[in-house]
Amino acid sequence: MRCAGAAPLLGSLPGELDPTEAALLGAHLATCEPCRARLADIEALSGVVRDGLRDEAARRDLSIFADGVMARIPASAWQGAPAGPLERLRAFLRRHRVLAAASALAPALAALALYLYIGRTGGTGPSELSVEVTSEDLAAIVLDTSDGPVILVGDGSEGT
Amino acid sequence: MNFPSVPPSLPMALSDLELVERARGGDPEAFRELVVRHQRRVYAVALGIVKDRDLAWDVSQEAFVRVHQHLAEFREESSFTTWLHRITARVAIDVLRKERPGRRSDVADVPEAVLQEAAPGVLATALGTNPQETMLRHELSARLTEALGELPDLHRAILVLREMDGLSYEELSLRLGIPKGTVMSRLFHARKKMQALLAGYAGIDAPGRGNAR
Numbered sequence: 553m554r555c556a557g558a559a560p561l562l563g564s565l566p567g568e569l570d571p572t573e574a575a576l577l578g579a580h581l582a583t584c585e586p587c588r589a590r591l592a593d594i595e596a597l598s599g600v601v602r603d604g605l606r607d608e609a610a611r612r613d614l615s616i617f618a619d620g621v622m623a624r625i626p627a628s629a630w631q632g633a634p635a636g637p638l639e640r641l642r643a644f645l646r647r648h649r650v651l652a653a654a655s656a657l658a659p660a661l662a663a664l665a666l667y668l669y670i671g672r673t674g675g676t677g678p679s680e681l682s683v684e685v686t687s688e689d690l691a692a693i694v695l696d697t698s699d700g701p702v703i704l705v706g707d708g709s710e711g712t
Numbered sequence: 713m714n715f716p717s718v719p720p721s722l723p724m725a726l727s728d729l730e731l732v733e734r735a736r737g738g739d740p741e742a743f744r745e746l747v748v749r750h751q752r753r754v755y756a757v758a759l760g761i762v763k764d765r766d767l768a769w770d771v772s773q774e775a776f777v778r779v780h781q782h783l784a785e786f787r788e789e790s791s792f793t794t795w796l797h798r799i800t801a802r803v804a805i806d807v808l809r810k811e812r813p814g815r816r817s818d819v820a821d822v823p824e825a826v827l828q829e830a831a832p833g834v835l836a837t838a839l840g841t842n843p844q845e846t847m848l849r850h851e852l853s854a855r856l857t858e859a860l861g862e863l864p865d866l867h868r869a870i871l872v873l874r875e876m877d878g879l880s881y882e883e884l885s886l887r888l889g890i891p892k893g894t895v896m897s898r899l900f901h902a903r904k905k906m907q908a909l910l911a912g913y914a915g916i917d918a919p920g921r922g923n924a925r
């Protein structure tokens with residue numbers, strides 16, 4: 553094997569070359585100093601590419617990235633999915649930018665209903681729920697459904 | 713030790729698979745957490761391939777949107793990261809193809825001239841045996857995107873996928889739709905060019921000439 557044939561084989565991952573190629577390359581490397589040096593360069597470069605891209609990515613402000621992704625996913629995509637009662641409650645709360653225990657009007661009622669809901673559906677506890685308290689002037693309605701009490705919290709965006 | 717920050721709305725330390733499971737069940741917060749957890753690496757891969765920062769942002773977002781669309785098809789024998797990066801590469805390469813359609817050239821062996829011009833071992837020697845520590849390595853990392861920008865699109869894509877995701881020649885061949893031999897020779901050329909560029913930036917230009925047999 554000559555350098556011209558050996559060069560493209562340099563930097564292969566283990567097991568990636570067929571046995572014949574690997575043997576030929578090994579034999580070539582054993583006697584060819586320049587190709588050993590080329591291999592060393594490839595190995596040296598490897599970390600530089602990875603680190604360079606990671607450093608560059610680390611400098612980019614990605615704080616609004618996830619919001620952008622979520623905005624590109626239609627809300628209906630979350631509604632069709634099969635889900636347990638807890639997931640459905642959580643999804644409902646999310647869709648309405650919500651607030652279960654948040655209502656300024658009925659925080660205690662909402663909290664109690666949430667507690668009952670979790671208790672009846674055998675949820676693993678409040679840590680399962682992601683509840684955001686983000687605004688005021690919300691009206692909470694607690695519906696007693698077959699799944700247990702469900703809190704509906706309006707966000708004022710639907711013509712209330 | 714560094715741990716990625718987890719928003720307080722989700723219990724700590726859910727695995728990717730658990731989050732995928734929840735997202736499939738209709739939980740947007742679980743999906744958002746997957747995005748936050750993986751966004752930086754996805755962006756790094758996208759940036760490496762498309763090189764433009766804004767385009768990399770769009771590619772990364774599109775990759776996550778597609779991941780969401782296909783969540784139901786995700787099979788758990790491959791890791792979520794592998795799958796996500798595969799989709800990212802797909803989107804990024806499609807973008808490249810759209811921008812520069814149909815340039816193909818097959819290279820089998822490396823031309824002797826390329827080997828003659830090279831100064832093998834210079835970069836490795838300059839970077840030393842304890843590469844994580846050197847200033848030079850840090851400097852080169854800082855100019856990496858600039859150097860990547862000098863490579864032809866497909867050379868860059870091959871190099872980045874190989875270095876970031878460790879894709880095999882076979883996978884690269886399938887992914888890029890070019891023969892395995894072409895992948896190998898392009899990868900060699902891409903590396904050679906990167907080495908020359910970085911050596912140039914660092915002022916460690918070729919003290920000697922490489923020899924080819």
Ligand SMILES: [Zn+2]
Nearest residue numbers: 555558584587
């Ligand atoms: Zn050789």
